[in-house]
Amino acid sequence: MAKTRRSGTTVRCPACAxxxxxxxxxxxxxxxxPELKESPAAQAALRTAESAPKPPTLRKARGAxxxxxxxxxxxxMAIVVVIAALAAYAVLRPPPVTGVADGAAAPDFSFTxxxxxxxxxxxxxxxxxxxxxxxxxxSSCGEGTQIFDQQYYSSYHTAGxxxxxxxxxxxxxxxxxxxxxxxxxxxxxxxxxxxxxxxxSAHGTRLYNPQSDLDVYYVINAQGNxxxxxxxxxxxxxxxxxxxxx
Amino acid sequence: xxxxxxxxxxFPEAIALEAVFxxxxxxxxxxxxxxxxxxxxxVLLQTLLLGGFDWAYLRYLSLPTGLLVAGMAVxxxxxxxxxxxxxxxxxxxxxxxxxxxxxxxxALATLPSMICCGPLLPSLxxxxxSGTTLSTSVPQLQYWIGxxxxxxYAGALLLxxxxxxxxxxxxxxxxxxxxxxxxxxxxxxxxxxx
Numbered sequence: 001m002a003k004t005r006r007s008g009t010t011v012r013c014p015a016c017a018x019x020x021x022x023x024x025x026x027x028x029x030x031x032x033x034p035e036l037k038e039s040p041a042a043q044a045a046l047r048t049a050e051s052a053p054k055p056p057t058l059r060k061a062r063g064a065x066x067x068x069x070x071x072x073x074x075x076x077m078a079i080v081v082v083i084a085a086l087a088a089y090a091v092l093r094p095p096p097v098t099g100v101a102d103g104a105a106a107p108d109f110s111f112t113x114x115x116x117x118x119x120x121x122x123x124x125x126x127x128x129x130x131x132x133x134x135x136x137x138x139s140s141c142g143e144g145t146q147i148f149d150q151q152y153y154s155s156y157h158t159a160g161x162x163x164x165x166x167x168x169x170x171x172x173x174x175x176x177x178x179x180x181x182x183x184x185x186x187x188x189x190x191x192x193x194x195x196x197x198x199x200x201s202a203h204g205t206r207l208y209n210p211q212s213d214l215d216v217y218y219v220i221n222a223q224g225n226x227x228x229x230x231x232x233x234x235x236x237x238x239x240x241x242x243x244x245x246x
Numbered sequence: 247x248x249x250x251x252x253x254x255x256x257f258p259e260a261i262a263l264e265a266v267f268x269x270x271x272x273x274x275x276x277x278x279x280x281x282x283x284x285x286x287x288x289v290l291l292q293t294l295l296l297g298g299f300d301w302a303y304l305r306y307l308s309l310p311t312g313l314l315v316a317g318m319a320v321x322x323x324x325x326x327x328x329x330x331x332x333x334x335x336x337x338x339x340x341x342x343x344x345x346x347x348x349x350x351x352x353a354l355a356t357l358p359s360m361i362c363c364g365p366l367l368p369s370l371x372x373x374x375x376s377g378t379t380l381s382t383s384v385p386q387l388q389y390w391i392g393x394x395x396x397x398x399y400a401g402a403l404l405l406x407x408x409x410x411x412x413x414x415x416x417x418x419x420x421x422x423x424x425x426x427x428x429x430x431x432x433x434x435x436x437x438x439x440x
Contacts, residue, residue, distance in 0.1 A: 018418065032337050076350050083353040087294055087360055089369075137389050140295050140363035143306045151302060172385035212381040214363045214388060231365050235298025 009052040014041040022049035099208040099216070102229055106131070106220045109204030111166050114180050114189070114197045121164070121204070124196075125224045128244035129162040130217060131208065132233050133200065136167055137177030138214040142187050144234025148195075149188035152237040157194045161244045164196050165189075169205035172212040219243045258414035263324060265417070266331045276323055284319030287352065291315070294359040314355055314399040321406040322348065328413045338416060347409035355402035358395040362388055 009022040015033040026046060029037045036042050100106060108122040121131070134141035145165065148156075156163060171177045178186070180199055189197050200208075209216050219228035219240050228243040230236060267273045285304075291311055292303040307315065325348045332338040361367050368384045375383070 076347075080349050080353045083356060083360075086366060087290075087356055089366060135385065135389075137392050138363045139308065139359075139392060139395075140297070143292075143296060143303075143308070146306050147296075147303070171389075173382055174385045174389050176386075176389045210381065211368060212385045213365060213368065214385060232297030232363070235296040235300070235303075 009049075011045055011049045011052065014039075014045045022052045025049040098211050099229070100218060100226050102226050104226055106218065106224055106226055107207055109201055109207055111164075111198045111200045111204060114184050114199075115191070119196075119198070124162055124164060125220070126222060127160060127162060128222050129164060129220050130156075130233070130240050130244060131220060132163060132165045133168045133205065133209045133213070133216045134165060135171045135174070135177060135214040136180060136183040137171065137174075140232060140234050141215050142183070144215065144232075144237075145183075145187035145189065147234055148237060149192075152241070153192060153195060156237075156241055157192070159241060159245050160194075161241060162194050162196065164198075166198050166200040166204070168209050168212065168214075169200050169202040172205075172209075172214060221246075258418050259324075259410050262328055262414035262417035266328055269331075272327050272331065276327060279323030279326060280319045283322045284315055287318050288312075288315045291356065291359045294356055295363065297364055310396045310399055311359075314403065317403045318352060318355070318406065321403070321410060322352065325406065325410050325413055328410070328417065332413065332416055347405045347412065351402045351405040351409065354405065355399055358391055358398055362392045362395070367391075 010019045011022050011025055012018070013020050013025065013028060013033070015029070015036050020028045026049075029042050029046070033042070106121065106125065108120055108125075110118060110120045112118055134145075136142075148163065167180050167183070177183075180197060184190075184197050189195065205212075208218060213231055215232050215234070217230060217233040217236075217240060218226050221227045221244065227246070228240060233240060267276070288304050288307060288311075289299065289301075291314075292307065293299045296303055329348075367388060368380060371380055371384060
């Protein structure tokens, strides 16, 4: 008995009982069961297969040049190619930062530390520092914080470079995600000297992170000038330290 | 290649994989592929997430990402080996089915790492929306994508599993020759030809 499916009409092979597309039964019998090809059962199955209605193809339905199966495959491959292109773009594209330009003096702004005390950027100028704007729900910020804690903190501390890691105001305007203190305890911040965690004011966030990127950093030298900026500090702690100490 | 007829077809994967791993070459290739896929995929996800590469980043895989990588490392080599096995047996090569799901799944699972935190989404959306809308809507979108991450990963693994099942069904629709000559017909349980 023939069954019509989306992929085509199938019949059961009289020799091995497997389902075979009706239009392929003859070649199946010829290649797999050559000795049974002329048997009455095989001939009957072939007659059934040949009289079975042919499935409508997109070629017939729309005048297109591809069958549904091929079309699905092309679509799948196209999606894979687009995603691969996006991945290459994400990794290779230089990250744009539109806040304070490199070479400019770093403008002052206020922030609140994780312990609740008020402070400002100006209090830290005069020594090299890295200003890092994060969002507490951002995975790369969390992993970057872990990487800094476990791999780079000691070298930054030894070189006298302070890290100000600040949540962008209201988590980049979303109001979502864990609190800064929950973020701190999740990723290894315990108030280590030379590393300050807090929340930036709305004014500071607008100045340094106007595009509301989740993971933006500025390296500020001892003279108070921005010498390097970018996105994704987690993969550039070494470069930022080098820029800060030059 | 022998397909036991009396096995239930509820788990066609088990039957197909049993046949594949009965050959020593496939059995030996599997752990190599598991290691290659696991390490390669973990490196890819961390590189996309952090925007750079370092072997040390592998230590910082989150739990959902680690589970995804483990699932991918187990399932993808199975699909690759099973499809290779089917391709090498001419009587199976023209069976219906394809590996689009298996190709799509690893690509789909990279989306959270690519989009969650980096400049990719803002850069793309900047082509279509104004700066003010961008700065308010993109972080919210990124937050949602981050929250959906475990579900996207689960979906990717389901897609892989579905692909494995499809490949296993292709195996079931292949011939069922008796031991020995390829192309022969299996006798029935009493030893008579069909």
